[in-house]
Amino acid sequence: MDSSIDVLVIGGGATGAGIARDLALRGVDVTLVERDGLAAGASGRSHGLLHSGARYAEADGPEARACLEESHTLRRIAGACIRETRGLFVQLAADDPAYFEAKRRACDDAGISTEVVDAGAVRETIPDVTDDLERAMWVPDGVVVPSRLVAANAADVSEHGGRIRTHAPVRSMTREDDRIASVALGGEVDRTVRPRYVVNATGPHAGRIADMAGVSVAMRPTRGVMVSVAYDGLGPVLNRCREPADGDIIVPHDGEVVLGTTSVAVEDPDDYERANWEVERTIEECAAMLPPVADADRVRTWWGVRPLYEPDEAARGGRGISRGFHLLDHADDGLANCCSIVGGKLTTYRKMAEATADLVCDRLGVDADCSTADRQLPAVTDPTQLDAFVERFDGQGPTDSDIVDRTDPP
Template sequence: MEWTLIDDVSVTTDVLVIGGGATGTGVARDLAMRGVDVVLVERDGLSGGTTGRSHGLLHSGARYAEADPEGAAACIAENRVLREIAGACLRDTGGYFVQLAGDDPDYFAAKRDACRGLGIEVDVRSGTAARETVPELSSDVERVMQIPDAVAYPSRLVAATAQSARDHGAAIHTDAPLTDLHSDTETAADGATDEAVTAATVGGRVDDRVEAEHVVNATGAWAGECAALAGIDLAMSPTRGVMVAVENEELDTVLNRCREPADGDIVVPHENQVVLGTTSVAVDDPDEYPQPGRAVERMIDECAAMVPVLDGREPARTYWGVRPLYDPGAAGEGARAISRDFFLLDHEARDDIDGFTSIVGGKLTTHRRMAEAVADHVCARLGVDVACRTADEPLPGHDDPAVLDELVREFDAGSPADRDVTGA
């Protein structure tokens, strides 16, 4: 898309999407495929925030099955969609939920039954049978549930999604930070006033004003800061998590500890490394927060209970991410009690400010579904009656890892989550 000069306005578009993670690029792709004119801006390279600092697990839904069946159902549905469209953005490893000696057998049974009730494929195996296929498992493993988890490479997934959006006419701009949002107020004959977000000032490579019919805030953990530029109070509840990668070429199955979610209960295999995760600690600022070294040691110690060969391994790389959690009820029950579901915030209904929508929460696995919900909402506002097609069209480069990694470099989408795979 080329810049269009209209009087003193440098850029005009139907929709401005702020944020270049999985959800933001997904929104741009969905809208562009429906024929909507879209501009996306990201302050850094694509996937530079939460998306590129995840553990890269493509959830089967099993992790949430007994506690959040609706969220689990969304995960398994999107898991199946992404397997159809994302190709080499994923790695089909399968997964185990692992019960160690001393872990609650009732919790295992409840998760198993919940998975089966939701149509999530489950195969229960003894510890002995599991070690025949995954010899690295501890002798303390009593039984496992095999479930359809997989690995997602966030950098490839975001870059391919952005390329699809661009192929359908969207303009994608990296190194283009939002610096301000602008609103107009109209007064009706009866004296009532309507306020609407109508434009944004964008710095960096764009360095201009962008006027839009609608603005989408897809900035994840930074959604509160973005909304504040429109005078909106949007209280996020971000939590930090550490991921630790160690060298290991043998393990080839996602492992989850079958217990209540806790620190150090996920092992995600890459090609020559495994990523161990993670913690969940509330933070006030998604850009500045403590990164204690003891958390790294804890990841290795906890995950070594499932895979003893990890004990004493030196980290090959360590990275931290911040989850974009939103807790409208302010439950105060701790970071792990906050829902991992997503929330679409219509600021016209919520704050009497039109032309502005925020999408918060959610998971990498459900990013396409989140984007579809946003696109449905925005299209309804714009009077666009075109159905979503993002679940049906494969992503560009899905069948060629070399093409995907070139897109990662082009969009500056390289991130610590999968750096060992993409080389970017």
């Protein structure tokens, strides 16, 4: 690994890997470093929903449209990193019918296709759905396999001359006037590099990395629990059609379903309580939609931490808001060669990466356009090869550990 590099991307989730891929495809010399294996943080610890935009349609129409656009893009470029399921927003007897209608109108305004169906029609698709179901609405949701998605992006970085360095935590940074002069890396790399530009794509850890560089990024991370239980035969994603609350989504896998989630503020995204009440509440609330999950065998439980940006959270006022992203150019803070990308959702990682790569190329004087929306990721028609990429980059997360087979191809 050369000590002098053009761009150092810190963070090996979907956004960091997407940024590195975008830059590599534009011919930029890029190195990505991650303190663990790829997808070890928020990307690999989610419920894995591929957003159609419907979940946030009434809160933020522009962001809902961005989700819809990016979900179409991922279906074109990501192959077996995506699972086609569709989704249902279900209204139960206790839910406000006015909210259902507001959701439907907002989806229509955002261009998200919907189809309202009665309880009988839903029961033909999901026989175990609750007897309390009043009606439901089909939307074009799907499921992401994040370990594959992140690893495929990383493989493309390597194929185009970039470098992926896992188990390489950032130990410190040195500034010279208005620039980061060097970054000390530990772990398996254990050396100091001198980048021309640094991208902070570390999710809920963005504040800590920014502190090393002498700038401030105010984060408000929140934890959420996911519980995977044994249940076979659920086709679509189930969303409770009510104001966002605990236990309002069920994501189908093969032979399992993932129940989610809660939202509790945490001080430290590495050290936080894993509370049993969150598990029990999530199961109870999800069972209101699909009663058999209440007594189903629990396969695994994990928490994820959302990389929420404090000023945005304060302005919007709480849970249920849209998860837009924020690109922070630290030249505005007196640090000329660094930016941070925070917030967002897994579905919009590519759009976040494009915006970041545009900024980096502008700062480096690189005249090259983004091609990631039209260029297919490598090996996306070959799940075995995708899973070999996951193995190569030590990329397994709990979201999809029942789907990804981390073995070398024959």
